[in-house]
Amino acid sequence: VNSEMTFVLLDLWQMNRTVVFQAQQGTLLQAQTMLLDEPNERLYVGAKNRLLSLRLEHINRDHKEIRWASSESQIEECLMKGREKPECANYIKVLQQYNSTHLLACGTGAFNPTCGLLAVGTKATDRLFSLAEESVESGRGRCPYDPNSLCTSTLYRGELYIGVYTDYWENDGALCRLNSQTYTRTERDDRQQLNQPKFIKSVVIPDNDDPEDDKVYFFFTEREQNPEGETKAVYTRVGRVCANDQGGRRMLVNRWSSFLKTRLICSVAGANGIDTHFDELEDIFVLQNKDQKNPEIFGLFSTTSAVFKGYAVCVYQMDDVRASFNGPFAQRERPGHHWTPYEDRVPYPRPGSCASKMNGGGFSSSKEFPDEVLRFVRAHPVMYRAVQPLHRRPVLLQTQGGGRRLTQLAVDRVQAQDGHYHVLYIGTDDSVVLKVITIYNKDTDTVEEVLLEELQVFQVQMRGNQQLYVGSEVGVAQVRLHQCELYGSQCADCCLARDPYCAWDGLTCSRYYPAGVYPKSRRFRRQDVRHGNAVQLCNGLQIDDQQLGVAEERTVYGVETNSTLLECTPRSLQARVLWFRQQGELQ
């Protein structure tokens, strides 16, 4: 931790808002490899040559550690291949709940991927955390070789789904599924299926009530080919396969028989009619609903332009994703030609569908699909219609430079008095977490962004029970999602903050709970997230000019060679403090 970071962390510490687990020097944590285990009240974190198990309640108290380094001979071999010393170690890249008692972990193993099971027990009190030595085996095809390689995995019904570069030279990017018997994957060297992919996220989403129709979705970027066959534009894709896909019998053996992909659009219309596209996917957050079939999907994007750097968050609904996969297939004469919708007859059962009752095909396995279906899906993996975001525009847009990179996204759904709000937590490369709400105005078809807080921590990773867990190479921070009392001691301060977690209860600014959550909670709560109208809301309560949003002017006199304190931090981010120096003589 550099000194600057220590200082800002200290701020949060003193507010008792953050607890930090600081790793030992040299333990490079892999912030991408964190697994939240709420039943066991644990947060597991992969690291270089290590795995950590942290307590959710007290992240910095009595953690457990497994040391899992590469052997001397593996390191030697790695160095002989010309790799650098720091790369020749075991970086944990995959960490998944294997069953109720064990985790599956895979590491790069000094460019020799390795997997093993970790015993974790079933109760928080078990306090078990150990590597089952007899389970350690090759992790080829389940973990990248290169510590810098991005991969995404998800474990479902005992099978590991993973988007990964499977080879030493990082030529073979593939979407794979592994269980003890079979290995199913995308076609090798098929640029139409995957072209230089960068894997970001994977998630299982049921289609309907028939588990045979469950689908695994992969979010990634890839290169689009132009007419000369060279690659140029980057596109963000969502691809999917059936969880019960067994591949074909004569063709597509051990290959997906259901793989299709479509493009995710995140763009803003320009004044000149040319849209600005945010094509580089940085992160995806899948916000689960009570209805498991329809989570909301939040994407954090950046531009690919070298000149103009901007960021956007777009939201996608599963109805729109499914409509794209149910729409026309795309076709083109040759790579690089224009895509057109495929308008001829589509074989039955529809290519990309699962062998299930819902499909009415009477097929018990994809191995029974007609060759014609398999040939079609192999030749037409791309959908013609892209997926448009909710409201056909980003909910958040950051176009001014500033040099700050937005890299991670987590989202909480909060019930406020005037409706539901999505609170976005956006992690940046300079260890800040931005807490933002976005408010859509139907009448004007515009989106208002309200920056609620800038929390100085590490990189955002994931969220648990009213806590944000933020990972970085050097530590993990646990941050409370709200600290209402910080907004001040007046009704108007609380209201102007517009934080959906907080409301004025007549005495203080405190956590807002919707009616019925706590029967004995104070009945009368004042909150107006949508408009922040303090005049109306705090009517009858004492308000001064400053709180009405009217500029308060204060003159401060300074004396030469002496110092004067000018306050510069307003209580709420909705306020601004400006100081002007008056030139010339005072009257």
Ligand SMILES: *[C@@H]1O[C@H](CO)[C@@H](O)[C@H](O)[C@H]1NC(C)=O
């Ligand atoms: C933080 O917690 C400590 C110990 O519980 C307490 O003494 C201190 O007053 C708290 N600080 C704030 C700002 O609440």
Ligand SMILES: *[C@@H]1O[C@H](CO)[C@@H](O)[C@H](O)[C@H]1NC(C)=O
């Ligand atoms: C989980 O898997 C491990 C390894 O296969 C096995 O030893 C263990 O019994 C399993 N646990 C349960 C609860 O099935």
Ligand SMILES: *[C@@H]1O[C@H](CO)[C@@H](O)[C@H](O)[C@H]1NC(C)=O
């Ligand atoms: C210098 O500033 C301090 C603190 O602002 C103040 O207490 C002191 O009176 C000032 N001295 C003069 C000479 O104005």
